[in-house]
Amino acid sequence: MRKSKWQKIMPVLLIALALFFFYLPIILTMFFSFNSSRSLSSWSGFSLQWYQSLFNDRAIISAVTTTVSIAVISTLIATVVGTIAAIGISHTKPLIKELILSVNNLPILNPDIVTAIGLMLLFTTLQIPKGFTTMLLAHIAFCIPFVILSVLPKLRRLDPNIAEAAMDLGATPWQALVKVIVPQILPGIISGALIAFTMSFDDFVISYFVTGNGVKNISILVYTMSKRINPTINALSTIMIIMVTVVLIVINIIPLFKKKERTVLE
Amino acid sequence: MSTFRNLVKPYMLWMGIFIVIPMLLIIFYAFTSEGNSVITVKFTLDNFIKFFDSVYIKVLIKSLQIAFVTTIICIIVGYPISYVIANTSSKVQTLLMLLITIPMWINTLVKTYAWISVLSDNGIINSLLVKLGLAPISMMYTDFAVILGMVYNFLPFMILEIYTALAKMDKGLIDASSDLGANKVQTFQKVIFPLSLSGVISGITLVFLPSVSTFVIPKLLGGGQYMLIGNLIENQFITVGEWNFGSAISLIMAMIILISMYFTRKFDQDKVENGNKKEVKHA
Numbered sequence: 001m002r003k004s005k006w007q008k009i010m011p012v013l014l015i016a017l018a019l020f021f022f023y024l025p026i027i028l029t030m031f032f033s034f035n036s037s038r039s040l041s042s043w044s045g046f047s048l049q050w051y052q053s054l055f056n057d058r059a060i061i062s063a064v065t066t067t068v069s070i071a072v073i074s075t076l077i078a079t080v081v082g083t084i085a086a087i088g089i090s091h092t093k094p095l096i097k098e099l100i101l102s103v104n105n106l107p108i109l110n111p112d113i114v115t116a117i118g119l120m121l122l123f124t125t126l127q128i129p130k131g132f133t134t135m136l137l138a139h140i141a142f143c144i145p146f147v148i149l150s151v152l153p154k155l156r157r158l159d160p161n162i163a164e165a166a167m168d169l170g171a172t173p174w175q176a177l178v179k180v181i182v183p184q185i186l187p188g189i190i191s192g193a194l195i196a197f198t199m200s201f202d203d204f205v206i207s208y209f210v211t212g213n214g215v216k217n218i219s220i221l222v223y224t225m226s227k228r229i230n231p232t233i234n235a236l237s238t239i240m241i242i243m244v245t246v247v248l249i250v251i252n253i254i255p256l257f258k259k260k261e262r263t264v265l266e
Numbered sequence: 267m268s269t270f271r272n273l274v275k276p277y278m279l280w281m282g283i284f285i286v287i288p289m290l291l292i293i294f295y296a297f298t299s300e301g302n303s304v305i306t307v308k309f310t311l312d313n314f315i316k317f318f319d320s321v322y323i324k325v326l327i328k329s330l331q332i333a334f335v336t337t338i339i340c341i342i343v344g345y346p347i348s349y350v351i352a353n354t355s356s357k358v359q360t361l362l363m364l365l366i367t368i369p370m371w372i373n374t375l376v377k378t379y380a381w382i383s384v385l386s387d388n389g390i391i392n393s394l395l396v397k398l399g400l401a402p403i404s405m406m407y408t409d410f411a412v413i414l415g416m417v418y419n420f421l422p423f424m425i426l427e428i429y430t431a432l433a434k435m436d437k438g439l440i441d442a443s444s445d446l447g448a449n450k451v452q453t454f455q456k457v458i459f460p461l462s463l464s465g466v467i468s469g470i471t472l473v474f475l476p477s478v479s480t481f482v483i484p485k486l487l488g489g490g491q492y493m494l495i496g497n498l499i500e501n502q503f504i505t506v507g508e509w510n511f512g513s514a515i516s517l518i519m520a521m522i523i524l525i526s527m528y529f530t531r532k533f534d535q536d537k538v539e540n541g542n543k544k545e546v547k548h549a
Contacts, residue, residue: 091270106289
């Protein structure tokens with residue numbers, strides 16, 4: 001009996017400890033973002049002053065704007081280009097396909113810092129002034145491979161004759177593409193877009209190396225501000241954490257309601 | 267179907283510019299000396315000789331050590347957690363995996379910054395220690411802080427991989443094993459663990475490789491003096507301005523990572539193939 005009791009407690013204890021470890025820094029960050037003093041360890045009263053200073057801080061507002069606009073634009077472009085490229089790849093001969101995919105995998109397999117330096121050297125060589133444009137181009141470049149990788153498996157499962165059937169019935173290639181192929185691979189496109197968006201939104205390393213001219217995204221801003229303890233960062237972190245959590249819960253709960261066997265995040 | 271095949275051509279051009287040329291540029295910089303223009307290129311191995319010469323190789327070894335320790339901790343801690351989760355009811359599994367994966371989606375800098383307020387000299391742990399009448403411990407800027415930060419960032423990947431391998435395992439095999447007289451330890455050793463090994467291996471790649479190359483975590487939790495290979499590369503490009511040497515280090519690191527990835531994948535495939543063969547034989 002004693003053994004079975006122990007066996008019941010152990011797993012619960014383990015999971016509790018794991019969750020404590022994962023959520024301790026997150027909850028502390030959120031908690032002390034409402035602190036009325038600068039301290040991150042002793043509570044001196046509730047206050048929204050760090051949120052106030054957050055919304056009055058030009059540097060933070062511009063970093064948020066940069067991050068969101070780069071994430072939105074690069075996701076849109078990467079999703080369209082990646083989907084088109086994936087459809088093309090699925091129709092090439094096996095040997096060429098293999099070659100394209102191994103080049104396409106390079107940015108995924110390479111450490112971020114290597115991709116970052118490669119792009120930095122490219123922009124320097126081409127003499128493109130570093131700033132918003134270079135950051136955007138870099139984000140598009142590292143997002144496309146992920147879109148391709150999430151669209152390709154859906155194309156593999158697609159009946160190869162389906163597009164031909166549409167065209168035999170009088171559809172133009174464009175119509176066959178938009179009305180027949182795309183709806184079939186839509187789950188792959190959506191998950192590709194989600195991956196691209198989060199990759200772009202969270203990126204630090206690549207942005208850090210290819211930016212210039214004072215253009216910063218949120219990650220770069222936190223990096224440069226982290227030298228001193230600054231509760232304004234906690235306020236910003238809290239907003240980001242809440243956003244991510246809400247999005248993830250919604251994504252995970254919708255399928256439960258719909259009861260459809262669609263895996264949005266594969 | 268050549269209409270659709272042509273769709274790949276613009277992307278091939280794009281890949282050439284944004285994937286192939288950057289890699290070639292790194293190689294070019296790594297094998298040339300500083301300050302020459304395109305007309306007076308001078309090829310040299312000096313950058314590599316410099317790296318293998320002295321303090322720099324120690325940085326590489328240290329990075330590999332830290333990444334190794336991080337990976338081992340992630341396996342030891344992550345395996346039991348995944349095992350417990352995989353053995354709960356499917357609703358609890360969904361909930362727990364959601365809770366484990368939420369931190370994964372939070373910005374790395376935000377997460378790592380959060381640890382500073384826990385670990386710093388006047389952080390939460392030390393103020394608790396002082397309240398309890400104990401001496402404060404200096405935790406920031408140590409190997410401990412860096413490894414903790416890495417484990418925190420990469421453990422969810424390990425758990426996710428091992429959990430996936432355990433969850434898709436055919437539960438009938440476990441019943442069969444105990445029906446055939448194996449006790450729980452034997453079943454784990456001979457059935458469950460071998461079948462989850464592919465998850466452990468992909469977990470290792472997802473933990474070890476980013477741990478080798480990260481420079482954010484050591485910089486924030488290890489301080490400005492803390493040097494891992496990623497910090498060394500960052501310094502060459504951002505502070506020192508020795509792009510040629512920086513490119514050489516990047517090239518060495520990329521090689522180490524691509525080669526080790528190749529071998530883990532090969533090992534994984536062999537395992538899977540052997541496993542299948544065994545299954546076929548037994549059938």
